[in-house]
Amino acid sequence: MVELKSELAALQTPALILDERKMMRNVLRLEDRIRPHGVSLRPHLKTVKSIEVARRILPEGFGPVTVSTLNEAEQFAAAGVRDIIYSVGIAAQKLDRVVDVRARGCDLSVILDNLDQARAVAEASARNGMAIPALIELDCDDHRSGVAPDDPLLLELGTVLHNSAAELRGVLTHAGESYEVYGREAHAGCAEVERRAAVVAAERLRAAGLPCPVVSVGSTPTAHALTCFDGLTEVRAGVFTFFDLFQAGIGVCEMDDIAISVLTTVIGHQKNKGWAITDAGWMAMSRDRGSAGQRVDQGYGLVCDMEGRVLPDLIVLKANQEHGIIAPRPGSGATLPEFPVGTMLRILPNHACATAAQYDRYHVIPEDPDVPLTEWSRFGGW
Amino acid sequence: MVELKSELAALQTPALILDERKMMRNVLRLEDRIRPHGVSLRPHLKTVKSIEVARRILPEGFGPVTVSTLNEAEQFAAAGVRDIIYSVGIAAQKLDRVVDVRARGCDLSVILDNLDQARAVAEASARNGMAIPALIELDCDDHRSGVAPDDPLLLELGTVLHNSAAELRGVLTHAGESYEVYGREAHAGCAEVERRAAVVAAERLRAAGLPCPVVSVGSTPTAHALTCFDGLTEVRAGVFTFFDLFQAGIGVCEMDDIAISVLTTVIGHQKNKGWAITDAGWMAMSRDRGSAGQRVDQGYGLVCDMEGRVLPDLIVLKANQEHGIIAPRPGSGATLPEFPVGTMLRILPNHACATAAQYDRYHVIPEDPDVPLTEWSRFGGW
Incomplete structure (x- = not known):
């Protein structure tokens, strides 16, 4: 000892001190909630930004994961991660780096919520002879970015992507407002808002004859409160690995989990x-x-x-x-x-x-x- | 062009974009204020943390400077800076690193405000056969750390340091409260409070037969407002190199200086x-x-x-x-x-x-x- x-x-x-036992307990707690529903967990590595942590918390070591910067995508891809969503709306000037990561064998996808971005992804795909996968970002709770699930723009974006050299990979949303409310019941409400937005949008795309293989939702509070998984293919969460006083303050963890x-x-x-x-x-x-x-x-x-x-x-x-x-x-x-x-x-x-x-x-x-x-x-x- | x-x-x-022309204008503006009074300017490099910036803003390249971490001290010393004050109260566990920097030919000094620290500096000096210079930190405006200029502890600290293997280098204070008030007149008031605290403490030490070669004051607002320099040997300031919205908000710079x-x-x-x-x-x-x-x-x-x-x-x-x-x-x-x-x-x-x-x-x-x-x-x- x-x-x-x-x-x-x-x-x-x-x-900076990291308690590995608490981290692994946090990870297993969320995996145990998500996996039995046949839905995959796609941890957001923006919190950890560490190859060694990624190796500990990714059971197979190669994904799927979410990242918040292309530097994360590049570093985790170099360490062997094979399935990454870069979950900040893509800027055209960053597409060369996306192409480079994909060319090294990592399935990196991007997100977008407007036609300028969709056209840029389509052009970069054509120019590079490589179908860059893109998910349409949805605004489920009026929090930040994204297309409303019932906005006609959703089908326009899906059509532009699908009828181009790019790949329409699916839809993605994040219930950012779940950070503003306290307790399991309130988070479960946010989780259902998040799920419904994603499923409604996926159904609209499919009804229009467009593919939507990925239906992705998540935030740490909603991932821990989600009860109905119908129509989802994956759940994302980030700060659940470490937790913090903010998450304890909204009732998602105990102090002892930090x-x-x-x-x-x-x-x-x-x-x-x-x-x-x-x-x-x-x-x-x-x-x-x-x-x-x-x-x-x-x-x-x-x-x-x-x-x-x-x-x-x-x-x-x-x-x-x-x-x-x-x-x-x-x-x-x-x-x-x-x-x-x-x-x-x-x-x-x-x-x-x-x-x-x-x-x-x-x-x-x-x-x-x-x-x-x-x-x-x-x-x-x- | x-x-x-x-x-x-x-x-x-x-x-992160740095406009070198604005930076040099900011540096010259403060140098022009301070140098004619026969007082030296000791820039605080906690803002810039860059060897290249230090080379541009230190006229001779070797100091004097202030730092906020021992990593800064180590990096700037390795780049040739020869006169450094580490201006966060020294922890005993960090003295080995101070000794190492000094052994490489840099005159690194520490600051302290209590007897435990003074004894630790004295012991490290004796143990290493090296007089570690220490300044006594003064609390001029009830802001944070430091000894009040009229506190009996001032002379105790001076005596412990002077009658030991360490070196009593002087006194140092920082008018942290100058950030809370607006405009030249208010900052000039803070500057005079800061100056008086340092000078009173220096005089008390000297009256007790103790040396006090360095009398150091400074903050960006007070350095720019100081009018009476009597009794001071140096002025410190940090954020003046770059400025920011906060400094513009208290009237120390214009937006165009940032x-x-x-x-x-x-x-x-x-x-x-x-x-x-x-x-x-x-x-x-x-x-x-x-x-x-x-x-x-x-x-x-x-x-x-x-x-x-x-x-x-x-x-x-x-x-x-x-x-x-x-x-x-x-x-x-x-x-x-x-x-x-x-x-x-x-x-x-x-x-x-x-x-x-x-x-x-x-x-x-x-x-x-x-x-x-x-x-x-x-x-x-x-």
């Missing part, structure tokens, strides 16, 4: 204010204050001891670039424990995607307690 | 909402919403055309991880211009330090219009 505390104490702070944390060192105090000052500011935590609008504002993060046990009502109250200020949550009545200078703590983040993006590696606490800490690399950029 | 627009159009978006921007591509629209969707979300802009509490809320950034001309009242209203939503500022009465899919725009950031940190390189528009775009690398991490 390796002594975790002394291993962590040897790290330079701030450092698999990443930031290790920090106490460097001073302002005793009259009840503050401990640490070396994890917003550069280490990210500027994400997602919990600010939730029932419980977690500041820039929730404080845990080195073993990862939550210290109730102790938060990162303020953050400068390289300074965090730890204090009791205002109104909680809690007091700051004795934290001598040099004390190391772990901070749970508001948003796993944003916090992890501040680091180039994970320090991994392996599932097997007899295995020492290990490092997994991660990347950023586009 | 190289055609800027066609050069930018060849970049993959999102991309030297960095994010190049983005329009990928779609929601016409009924007056939205253009781009590929620069919060991963490209950072989550920093510093202007949210200012007179004019700039959203996630202010929109410019490709030449960098501000499009009035057009902001990044919302941002998801890889999507930006551009819309008129609420209440402005402005309407969204026609931005065909594929239009490229440049976005001014809320906070240069946070936005630049999302990238591993700058695409530099050189001062000389006959020179093509060039790339300068930047780094992150600790």
